[in-house]
Amino acid sequence: xxxxxxxxxxxxxxxxxxxxxxxxxxxxxxxxxxxxxxxxxxxxxxxxxxxxxxxxxxxxxxxxxxxxxxxxxxxxxxxxxxxxxxxxxxxxxxxxxxxxxxxxxxxxxxxxxxxxxx
Numbered sequence: 001x002x003x004x005x006x007x008x009x010x011x012x013x014x015x016x017x018x019x020x021x022x023x024x025x026x027x028x029x030x031x032x033x034x035x036x037x038x039x040x041x042x043x044x045x046x047x048x049x050x051x052x053x054x055x056x057x058x059x060x061x062x063x064x065x066x067x068x069x070x071x072x073x074x075x076x077x078x079x080x081x082x083x084x085x086x087x088x089x090x091x092x093x094x095x096x097x098x099x100x101x102x103x104x105x106x107x108x109x110x111x112x113x114x115x116x117x118x
Contacts, residue, residue, distance in 0.1 A: 018036075018087075019045055021087060022034055022045060022049065022056070023045075023048070023049060023052075023054075025085070026049040026052070026054030026055070026056055027052065027054065029054075030085065031054075031055040031056070031079075031080050032049065032054070032055070032056045032057075033056070033057055033058075033059055033072070033075065033076045033079065033080075034046050034056060034057070034058045034059070035058075035059055035061045035063065035072060036058075036060070036061065037060065037061070037062055039058065039060045042058035042059075042060065043058050045058070046058040057075075057079055059071075059072050059075045059076070063088070
């Protein structure tokens, strides 16, 4: 199902689940803003997505810095005009979800420690 016009910001994309999620979102037609501290890796992933026909940009960001996060949100809004999906894999991030989402409506899914009894 193609989601053309939906914009997503993904944190911690240097490898693993963040990178995979970014590529899946882009393949489904989402415009993605990749976030991380490793510019070389982030730019490389954005370029891979663009070569596959997706739309992506990288924004070097320390998600524990309110100043960096404010700049990230502005970059995403300047590039795409709205922000519809926010995915964060980083503990301690200061991402202001309600301010980031264009509509002001969002679902926050908090981390829950797995039950060690199973």
